[in-house]
Amino acid sequence: MSVRFVGIDPNTGTANSPTVWVDDADGTIMIQGFTASESQIAQVLEAGHGPGHENTIPAHEAVIHIPARMVPILRKACDDAERSQLH
Template identity: 55%
Template sequence: MSLRFIGIDPNTGDEESPTVWVDEEKKELVLQGWKPDEATEAECAGFEVPGHAVGIPDHEAVVRIPARMVPMIREACDAVERAGRVH
């Protein structure tokens, strides 16, 4: 895996570290964030989206990312687009 570090939450402390990377080989964003509380996860799992099953598949996760990290996420999106096709 060829991860490129983009940034970490600027307000991070010793025990929190929402982080953004780009996997340049797979052309994907990799995000580390906070686990949602049970109410948030249940709300996300209950959304009905046409063409998709309701719920969160076992191989997927919901994470929370602070809005102050939007510039890093934009930078990561730009890096993935430059690296090739976006999934």
């Protein structure tokens, strides 16, 4: 199995917690987070998408949010994903 646990919200209880994994085979980062609220989604749409992209969220995609306290875990996941592609 190439998917590896990287970290979980440090303020977690025992369930439903933001979590990060890395697939060492292809460097993919997977994130479990809280589903964004309607207000957050509206703010994302107002902020816009990159040039040349429709300003929509397709049905097969989702906006999630994770606590800022997880930034170190995301950095580690990015570093791990990058390293996995150097082999």
